[in-house]
Amino acid sequence: MTAYDPRLGLYIAGEWLTGAGRDAHDVLNPATGQAQGALPLATAEDLDRGLDAADRGFKAWRKVDPAQRAQVLTRTAAILRERAEHLARIATLEQGKPLVEAKGEVAFAAALLEFHAGEAQRIYGRVLPRPAGTRSLVLQQPVGPVAAFCAWNFPIMNVVRKLGPAIAAGCSIIIKPSEETAGSAVEVLRCFQDAGLPGDVAQCVFGVPDQVSRHLLASPVTRKLSFTGSVPVGKHLAKLAAETMMKTTMELGGHGPVLVFDDCDLEKTLDTLVAHKFRNAGQVCVAPTRFHVQAGIYDRFAEGFAERTKKLKLGSGLEADTQMGPMANARRPSAIQEMVEDARSVGARVLAGGTRGEGDGFFFTPTVLADVPLEARAMNDEPFGPLALLTPFETVEDAIAQANRLPFGLAAYCFTENGRRQNLLGDEIEAGMVAINSVRLSWPDSPFGGVKDSGFGSEDGPEGVAAHMVTKTVHMM
Structure with missing residues (x-):
């Protein structure tokens, strides 16, 4: 029960990529300080391939019946629950928290996915009152490919908190979890894969954080930034995102x-x-x-x-x-x-x-x-x-x-x-x-987020899915 056994790798275009000449990062056990796994880090070519996949994935996934999106999320939640012991053990081995806390984290992550599955089918617009024979429609549409960065403190929940609402909304996503807790993220992605999520819809990469963020946020493919982490890093990423005026959700530090x-x-x-x-x-x-x-x-x-x-x-x-x-x-x-x-x-x-x-x-x-x-x-x-x-x-x-x-x-x-x-x-x-x-x-049904230096925007609840949508008005006269 003490073996650390996730199959560490990058997940790009539905394929798991391992070493193959890439630089590697040691994943440590915080209870011993010892290395327990080697994580491959993405090259610039890997990131470009991920962006190409996210572009293709968005164009296809946005057209998928919301009920099908919901089914994938519901199946993923069930797989998380089935693998709770395995997932919790990996999280404890690489992050340190007591096993009982890690199991609670898995349970909450599954509940989040089940809630987002429902929200996938509750993305409503509205019809504005107009003279007979004319219409004005307000539509909610997915924003596009998302670049998501998350912290190491909740290595299962933070990953699900990024993936769930994006997938529910009809977006594709490239997620960069923490290299220090990579195994948890990898195993969560395998749950999505086994639930039938198309390979181009969700990508998972690891690397030098500043290099990865600059590469992904500079691309015209990326249409939204979602970040969980410190205030200084959040402000830095917000400045990068402002260069292309992309939509952002920032869940930053507190006190x-x-x-x-x-x-x-x-x-x-x-x-x-x-x-x-x-x-x-x-x-x-x-x-x-x-x-x-x-x-x-x-x-x-x-x-x-x-x-x-x-x-x-x-x-x-x-x-x-x-x-x-x-x-x-x-x-x-x-x-x-x-x-x-x-x-x-x-x-x-x-x-x-x-x-x-x-x-x-x-x-x-x-x-x-x-x-x-x-x-x-x-x-x-x-x-x-x-x-x-x-x-x-x-x-x-x-x-x-x-x-x-x-x-x-x-x-x-x-x-x-x-x-x-x-x-x-x-x-x-x-x-x-x-x-x-x-x-x-x-x-799951309550918005999570802060104000002032602690960020803006919300995750979870209906607000979490809404953060991945843009509003379009269509006037028909």
């Missing part, structure tokens, strides 16, 4: 504020937040990060948070009792260590963790910092790791001001039993998604 008021159910809130904070080792764009706690319960909250955090079991994601796995790559523990030391230097207190974990893997202990000053780097830059930052506030106005202080606006969390306050927070907090007395933000 999730959590507002905890003194009327919340404290014990329940603590149980919920600690589990969610350290999910996927905190490597989640919507992770709760800045915990602003009302002064009257701040000390109790800090004590309870630290107590629960210290009990978390750190280890390999394949071990049944592991509650938090390693970080995904060698860069992340060093980055978190630097943030912890910076926060301590300006007065933060370490209540739990704060050190690297044992072993050769990329482990960092679940960490809680209290009394973190605003000038600490972690309070301003996204940590993207197992780091919880605690600070008190006095009034509702103070809490809202702190929530909106940063240029990020992806996710926010609020815990209060006051209904009037819940409405106010929902209105006033600048974020694309707000969870109140809950931490769940991802649902």
Whole structure:
């Protein structure tokens, strides 16, 4: 059960391409730091071949009956469920998350495909009122070939989140997943292939990110960019996309504020937040990060948070009792260590963790910092790791001001039993998604996306398919 066995390769024009003289990238096991597979990287010729296939694929796929598109998506969802153990194991071996989290990711990915299958048959236009004998039609049509780039933190779901709505809308797509979690993406593409998706409709390539993005976005074939990743890279890609005025969806980084008021159910809130904070080792764009706690319960909250955090079991994601796995790559523990030391230097207190974990893997202990000053780097830059930052506030106005202080606006969390306050927070907090007395933000039928520096556009829900459509008006007189 510990063997890493995806058949790594590029998927272009319905064909799997392996080494054959191409450069290769080592895929590492984050629990051991050891290489476990060699991934071939696309050449410029490979990318051109992928663009040609996407061009052909779009011209054919856009004409396919939406019911047939839906059937492919539904069959793919069923295959994902059948192969859940295999897919989850690969994701754990190359990304590090506990196996139970990886299985949940597969289940959510399948649910997304089933929802998009329905949306493929609900792409409606409208007829405008006109004099008798004339018509004005508003049509929704697929935008064209999509270039999609996704991050390593959810190596199954992120790939499905790109492929599903594009295929439902009638687009072709070239996807470049992370080279660090290539096996998960490859196995997802095999599920689509086995479900009957034509080879020209979806391509999967890997390579040097800047080279691949420049090549694909400079091509007149590409009509839409879909990106999930960091704010700096997202802004860079948006500039490239602007050269051809292509449609874009940008799901970028966050710095999730959590507002905890003194009327919340404290014990329940603590149980919920600690589990969610350290999910996927905190490597989640919507992770709760800045915990602003009302002064009257701040000390109790800090004590309870630290107590629960210290009990978390750190280890390999394949071990049944592991509650938090390693970080995904060698860069992340060093980055978190630097943030912890910076926060301590300006007065933060370490209540739990704060050190690297044992072993050769990329482990960092679940960490809680209290009394973190605003000038600490972690309070301003996204940590993207197992780091919880605690600070008190006095009034509702103070809490809202702190929530909106940063240029990020992806996710926010609020815990209060006051209904009037819940409405106010929902209105006033600048974020694309707000969870109140809950931490769940991802649902197949709900739009997922942010505002401000956290991006624009939505994935999932009807909005996810709509993002792959263009509007055309036809007047018949």
